[in-house]
Amino acid sequence: MVEKQLIKKEFYQTFTDENDASQPSRVLGELYVKEQQKDVPDLSYIRFAQGEVYYANYDFEAAIFKWENIDNELEPWAKKNMADAYFALEILSTAESIYKSVQTDNIILKTEVSLQLFTLYVQQGKLDSATKVIKEAVVLNPDYPNITEIARTFFEEHGDARNAVELAVNEAIRTQSLHWFDLLNTYIQDGLTKKIQPDYFMDVLMALYHSDKKRLEKIVVSLWNSYKGEDTYFSWIRDMDRFLAEIEVDQSVSWTELSTLYQQSFLDLMSGKYLLKQLSGIVPNHLSNWLKISDNSHGLYSASAVLAWSELFPSTIKVSAAEEAENVIAAFRTRGNGHEESLRLFDTITAWAEQNEVEIGNRFKWLAGELADLNTHHLLIAGSPGNGKSAFINAILGENILEHDVQAAVLFKGDEDNEITEIDDSEIRHIPELASASAEGTVIDFKISSRFLTENGLSLFNIPNFRGTRSERNEAVQYLHLADSLLFVLDAGSPFTERERDMLVKIAGEAPNLPVHFLLNNIASIADEQEAIKLVDDTWTRIHGYFQEAKLFAFSSNYESTQQLSDLAEFIQANASNVNTVERRNSNLLFLIRETITMLLKSRVEMENGLIESIKWNEEMANKLNGAINQLSDVEKEKINIIQKSYRGRKQKIKNELEDQIPKLLQGCSDIIEEDSDYGSLHVKLNDEMNRRIREYLSETMLPKFNQELEEWIEFSKNEFGESQAFLADMSDGFNSMFEEERIKLECDFKVLDDWRRDADRMTSGVPVDTVNILLRFTPSQFLLKSAGKLFGAIQQNKVMLYNKYTQFVENEDYEEAKTLIINNFMQPFEMFERTLQRDVTIFFRNPFRVLKQTVEETQSEIVEKQASLDQIRTNPELYRDPLRMFEVRLRQLEWMEMAGKQLSHR
Structure with a gap:
């Protein structure tokens, strides 16, 4: 009672009664005066009460003054109240200091101080301090009114998932209150526990196990779903299995949801995503516990999974668990939805194979698709050659399909x-018709408008005639497992021969559960009715000795009759009605799955060998390509030399002619000298004439000649380039043949020739020739001659002498300097063109070089890629092997499910 008053600051009521409750200050004042008059006054209680009254009236300073002078057992409460007053005055640092100074053994006071500190820290935004204080308070006094709710609300409002979960776990274990268990379940479902290690929840699960098993299942289901896909998933499974191993499972309690999760996790673990080293320490206990908690709807699944794992990994499952599993399977009378499970397993294997770049093959996929169709009865038609099987099928289809x-x-x-x-x-x-089909090894899906097939929900499966070779037998065995029943065609001329009997015995050995029936064909060939009846009876008797459940139908493909087809339809339908289609299809699917796994195991070896061969082949191709690059380099150098040499020869030919003709042309200019010429300016006239004749000669004679030479040279180069392109075309064909695809196309750049033609036209369309100073040079001979002309040219008797001298000079001068200057100027563009020839020929071959080098890079890249794949296969064979091992466990599980209700021999 007193502690409640102290908490509410109503201790002063101990000094008042109902009559003076409205005047506590006056009452306490009077008591204070009276107490003070005593010889040994004890004022602490009254002062404490006065402080409460001052506090209630917001006189916080007066309250603090009173509480500062308390020296009895109320001193800790007084300090707490002082801190409250400073808190109210918003002097928070002082309030915090005083709260922390309170020394007491009183749990209630400690709790109140903690709550006040908590409130102060929240107000200051010191959330870490607030968290610490409220957690300590909960630990100190968890039953204190509303303290856990205060903590829960605080943690939730501030998103402190870890502490909220911890509080719920601790309170659930401590109080066994369903409220806290349900709150924890809410946290789990909201995803707040994903990052918490699973073993943290084992104690709370054990606590709930003893109080409410249905709630236990709900929380386990929530935790399970929260850990799916997380890094802690395997840890959860291990911890959950340890938990279930420690408890006794009440068989009266149904764990339906948990059992469903165990089934889902088993399928996930067997999906090919995990390696055996990850699963070996988990799966055995996991399966045993699944069997332990399975309800009726999952017992068959869990028991078959236990036996499948135990069979493939002996000694990993306890003998007691394996025996219990066998008993469960033996006790079952239904087999569940094994057909759907088998289809799902095949799809899982197919998806895994595609992810690992392994091709299952279209035929296997097609077979699985046909086995999934439960609306059509697959009737396999077989028989020996010559028994009229094709004619029988044509009669049913109403067309000559099988000619x-x-x-x-x-x-x-x-x-x-x-x-x-x-x-x-x-x-x-x-394909347009059956005749267009390829050789054996394919299957034909033939959709046909057939009333007989449609009305009877029937598909006819025709396989090639048995000839007894190994490949044919293997082919036949594969397709036996598509059939729902077998109709074996016999010839009335020699029915059920020893060879046919042996053939059917082998079929029965490969597909022991395949219903076999017989059709006695060509019965119309027996003219006598009694003889025909006797033949039918004798044939059936012989058949019955080997196939007691078989039925026999007499038929004649030559006898078109609606009644005959009606009777045949009735015969087939009667036989089909005795077939459990779902069970038959599931059995066939399981066979197909086993064949698929076997094929994939072989594919792993083939894959490794294929990678080795691919690497070797690509290395050889890289060497060949590099060799081709070297060859092309030699060809390029050769063509550069040939084309340059041809050009230089033609250019030199022109140059030689110029060197020969220019001096003669200049010397021939003496014909303009006459005796009466003006010898004072004759050298100028001669110089002009020489330049004119040079320009005319170059323009009208040499440029056309050079143009002709260039055209011939370009045509010559074209032929050389053509030889190179033909060589590269052969090289391309050779490489493409080796690559088995049009991968390389070595095309040269013939536009180079067009550029050369354009340049040739430009160079020979006119070469600007500057006027050359031929006779106006300051040479001794020219100087004397020009001087003599000016000096003596005016004297008539000297003109004959000057005429002779000028003529002699012009005709005998070698003009070497002028010739060199003229030729150099004329040949300059052709010389510059020659310097570009090597670059142009390189451009011609540039694309083939680029293609070859790029192909080398691609080949080298493929070598690196294949080598990495090969290294991975060799280094980590379990990456391929282990998933197939898990698929085999699933397969064996489904096969065990098929044995439900059958007599099992204990191992």
Whole structure:
């Protein structure tokens, strides 16, 4: 009672009664005066009460003054109240200091101080301090009114998931209150526990196990779903299995949701995502516990999973668990939805194979698709050659479809439109007719408008005639597992021969559960009715000795009769009604899955060998390509030399002619000298004439000649380039043949020739020739001659002498300097053109070099890629092997499920 008053600051009420409750200050004042008059006054209690009254009236300073002078057992409460007053005055640092100074053993006071500190820290935004204080308060006094709710609200408002979860766990264990268990479940479902290690929850699960098993399942389910896909998923499974191993499972309690999760986790663990080293320490206990908690709807699944794992990994499952699993399976009378489970497993394997770049093959996928169709009865038609099997099928279809032997297996299905699809492992293609089908190894999906097939929900499966070779037997065995029943065609002329009997015995050995029935064909060939009846009876008797459940139908493909087809339909339907289609299809699916796993195991070896061969082949190709680059480099150098040499020869030919003709041309200018010429200016006239004749000669004679030479040279280069292109075309064909695709195209750049033609036209369309100073040079001979002309030219008798001197000079001068200058100027563009020839020929070959080098890079890249894949296969064979091992566990599980209700021999 007193502690409640102290908490509420109502201790002063101990000094007042109902009559003076409205005047506590006056009452306490009077008591204070009276107490003070005593010889040994004890004023602490009254002062404490006065402080409460001052506090209630917001006189915080007066209250603090009173509480500062308390020296009895109320001193800790007084300090707490002083801190409250400073808190109210918003002097928070002082309030905090005083709160922390309170020394007491009183749990209630400690709790109140903690709550006040908590409130102060929240107000200051010191959330870490607030968290610490409230957690300590909960630990100190968890039953204090509302303290856990205060803590919960604080943690939730501030997103402190870890502490909220911790509080719920601790309170659930401590109080066993369903409220806290349900709150914890809410936290789990909200995803607040994903980052917490699973073993943290084992104690709370154990606490709930003893109080409410249904709530236990709900929390376990929530935790399970929260850990899926997390890094802690395997830890959760281990901890959960340890937990279940420690408890006794009450068989009266149904763990339906938990059992479903165990089934889902088993499927996930067996999905090919995990390696055996990850699973070996988990799965055995996991399966045993699944069996332990399984309800009726999951007992078959868990028991078959236990036996499958135990079979593939002996000694990992306890003998007691394996025996219990066998008993469960033996006790079951239904087999569940094994067909759907088998289809799901095949899809899982297919998806895994695609992710690992392994091709299962179109035929396997097609077979699985056909086995998934439960609406059509697959009737396999077989027989020895010459028994009239094709004629029988044609009679049913109403068309001569099978006119010739077809090496492929053909499935005829009723459909509105006709469509023929040929399927092999690598390709699916439509074909116009059966005659267009490839050789054996393919299957034909033949949709045909057939009333007989449609009305009877029937598909006819025709396989090539048995000839007894190993490959044919293997092919037949594969397709036996598509059939729901087998109709074996016999010839009335020699029915059920020893060879046919042996053939059927082998079929029964490969597919022991395949219903076999017989059709006695060509019965119309027996003219006598009694003899025909006797033949039918004798044939059936012989058949019955080997196939006691078989039925026999007499038929004649030559006898077109609606009644005959009606009777046949009734015969087939009666036989089909005795077949459990779902069970039969599931059995066939399981066979197909086992064949697929076996094929994938072989593919791993083939993959490794294929990578080795691919690396070796690519290395050889890289060497060949580098060799081709070297060859092309030699060709390029050769063509550069040939083309440059040809150009230089033609250029030199022109130059030689110029060197020969220019002096003669200049010397011939003496014909303009006359005796009466003006010898004072004759040298100028001669110089002008020489330049004119040079320009005319170059323009009208040499440029056309040079143009002709260049055209011939370009044509010569074209032929050389053509030889190179032909060589590269052969090289391309050779490489493409080796690559088995049009991968390389070595095309040269013939635009170079167009550029040369343009340059040739430009260079020979006119060469600007500057006027050359031929006779106006300051040479001794020219100086004397010009001087003499000016000096003596005016004297008539000297003109004959000057005429002779000028003529002699012009005709005998070698003009070497002028010739060199003229030729150099004329030849300059042609010389510059020559310097570009090597670059131009390089441009011509640039694209082939680029293609070859790029192909080398691609080949080297493929070598690196293949080598990495090969290294991974060799270094980590379990990456491929272990998933297939897990698929085999699933397969064996489904096979055990198929044995439900059958007598099992204990191992």
